[in-house]
Amino acid sequence: MAPAFQLSALIASLPEDKDTIWGPPTTTDPYLNEVPYAPYSKGDKLGRMADWxxxxxxxGRDNRGGKGYKNYRDQQVYGAGTSSLFSYQHAEDEASFSVVDNTKTTKPRAGFGRGGGTIFRGRGARGGAATGGRGGATAGRGGAQRGPGGRGGAAFDNRGARGGRGGRRFGGWKDWDKPQRNRDASVIIKDSWKMLEEIDFNRLxxxxxxxxxxxxxxxxGFLNTYDKSYDKAAGAKTAERRLAVQDRLxxxxxxxxxxxIQELAAKDEATIFATETVLSMLMCAPRSVYPWDIVIVREGNKVFLDKRENSQVDYVSVNExxxxxxxxxxxxxxDAMNTPHALALEATYINQxxxxxxxxxxxxxxxxxPNPFYNPEEDSEPLGSKAYKYRRFDLSLNEEEPMHLIVRTELDAVVKQGTSAEQFVTIKALNEFDSTAQGAGGALNWRQKLGSQLGAVVATEMKNNSCKLARWTTQSILASAAQMKLGFVSRATPKDNNRHVILGVVSFKPREFASQMALNLNNGWGIVRTxxxxxxQMPEGKYxxxxxxxxxxxxxxxxxxxxFDEDEEVVETKA
Incomplete structure (x- = not known):
């Protein structure tokens, strides 16, 4: 600080003219007010005044994430959202110059070359890219192999890659570029129909x-005894059998x-009446993707859950x-044989x-x-092994307002366990069409992996056929079946959907299988009651x-x- 006498001397030397202006001299620069406006965001935060x-x-923008950006990763730099209008830009970027290295190095096997595929390091084949079919690549332990006809092939198909240890998981090739699928409804919605309610699956x-x-x-009805010779180790060569056409009703x-059901309704045995096919579809509705419909008829205080003739509910979906x-x-x-409708017909044929x-x-x-639907005078073909059990469930919320449901369940066979009582079982079949085709859902090759990786095969089917397996499990629980026999049936050749081979059968307890796939029957009963x-609450009629x-x-x-009383034009489901 200047001494006091120097400061007083300085003040005394100042001019006494009152027009003298203090401060910096004024300027007459015409470009002062023409400086362009630098935009900013009100959300910007002041992190640092300067970072040299x-x-x-x-x-002029900061290279965020560089070496100088260490302890401020979560902070915003003021004005970082806009480019600087005042930064000086070099005519040439000196950082782009580098010394040329003429040393010969061995190039690693790379991806997207001629006949090659992207290589992913991983433990075994799990960490690599999935088989891409014709022209694809299979990345095993640290390497890639060319598939048949691999010239110029891509490394990934629509199923993407199976991410293992050290690998990278891909959702699919060009998922962002896939067009939105617009499926048609299972029934034509007419203008005369009145929509009463819309419920999304999150609420259900x-x-x-x-x-x-x-x-x-x-x-x-009656049941035949299950042939235990089919319970050989799944995937073994001795377990393979040809699937024959059975002429049964x-x-x-x-x-x-x-x-x-009409007799039980006349006796007021319950309020709700349904078959296991319709009831399981309604109880597993949140897992469904393909369109379907259920006809609801209210007569007095009775409710019937029906299906239309040739309804989509009767068919077995594939990789839904x-x-x-x-x-x-x-x-x-x-491939016309691998469309959703063709696969559903094939799967239904296989199950029967x-x-x-x-x-x-x-x-x-x-x-x-005896079987209530069989008429020996009109039906010439023999009956198949099938039993119908009519079972009643209590859906009452309180004793003052009772509500019961009667469902017709189905059983397929009986198993004898020594001297103990017979156990009833249901028999279903999963089908494999082509593990390399579009829509296979990343399924493993059953002939190669069913014996050694049965758990992985079942887990993949739980993912790709969640709705179908949930319906089968629900039907088995409704029928009070002790076991559910799940068969694995594959095409004899991938390009022929008329000849099939049984690769093996696995037994599950329905309730244990339901817990494995996170199936909650209480949620299904809540949907039915809702x-x-x-x-x-609506008047009597049809819905x-x-x-x-x-x-x-x-x-x-x-x-x-x-x-639906007369033959109406029904849209074939394009799932």
Whole structure:
């Protein structure tokens, strides 16, 4: 600080003219007010006033994440969201100059070259890229192999890569560039229909209703004994058998056309009546992707859950829940036999024949009543092994307002365990069409992996066919079956959908299998009770519950009483 006498001398030397202006001299620069405005964001935060250790890019913006950006990763630099208008840019970037290294080095095997694929280091084949089919590559331990006809092939197919230890997981090749699938509804929505309610799956997943184990009311039909020779080690060569065509009759009428259900309804045995096919579809609705519909008929205080003739509910879907499910012909699928509808027909055909082939017809277990749908005077073909158990469940919320449901369940065979009582089983079949085709969902080759990696095969099927397996498990629990026989059936050759081979059979306890796939039956009962309560608040008539074809939601429509009575044009489901 200057001494006091110097400061007073300085003040005395100043001019006494009052017009003298203090401060910096004024300027007459005409460009002062023409400086361009630098935009800024009100959300910018002041992190540091200056950072002399950080190198700026060509355009004046900070190279965030560089060496100078160490302890400020989570802070915003003021004005970093906009480019600087005042930064000086070099005519040439000196950092781009480097010394040329002429040393010869061995180039690593690289990806996307001629016939090659991207290499991913991993432990065994799990850490590498998935098999890409023709022209694809299979990355094993630290290397890549060319697939058949691998010239110019890409490294990934639509299934993406299986990310293992040290590998990278891909969701699929050009997932962002895939067009949105627009499926058609399972039934034509007419203008005369009135939409009453729309429920998304998120709401359905929160419902819950505890019920009892159910009680048997009546039993009809007969069952053959299951052939235990099919229980050999799955995947073994000795377990392979040809699937033969079985000429047997099966009946699956809807609830309103079932004479036994009509008798039980006349006796006021319950409020709700359904078959296991329709009831399992409704209980597992949040897992469904493909469109379907259920006809609901209310007569007085009775509710019937029905299905239309040739309904989608009767068919067995294939890879419905896969990340990249099978495409239709209109969506670019060149293999007509691998479209969703063709695969559903094939899977339904396999299940019917497989259930008959795996039983011994020389041994029979008869229920108290014969098959209620078989007429020997009109039906010339023999009956297949099938029993119908009518069971009742209590869906009441309180004792003042009782509500019961009667469902017709189905059993496929009986198993004798020594001197103990017979155990009833259900028989289902999973089918493999082509592990390298589009829509396979990353499934393993069953002939190669079923014996050594059975758990991985079942886990993949749980992912790709979550809805189908959930329905089968629900049907087994509703029927109070002790076991569920799950067969693995594959095509004899991938390009022929008429000849099939049984690779093995695995047994599961239905409730244990339900816990493995996180299936909550209480949630299913809550869905049924919610839908029925909606219909009970409506006047008597006919309603249709439709699964939206393109989003996870259900819609309830009020339709005329004579709807579906005559042959109407039904849109074939393009899943």
């Amino acid at each position: 250790t950080q190198d700026s890019g060509k355009d 997943a929160k419902l819950n209703l505890e019920t009892d184990e159910g009680e048997d009311i009546e039993g009809y 099966f009946f699956n009428p809807t609830a309103s056309e079932d004479p036994i 829940n896969a990340t990249d499910p099978p495409l239709d012909v209109s969506e670019g699928n060149k 024949n497989f259930a008959i082939q795996t039983v011994q017809e020389n041994e029979k277990f008869d229920f108290p009543q 839908i029925v309560d909606m219909c009970m 249709v519950l439709v699964k939206d074809p393109n989003k996870p939601a259900l819609r309830l429509y009020e339709v005329p009483v004579d709807a």
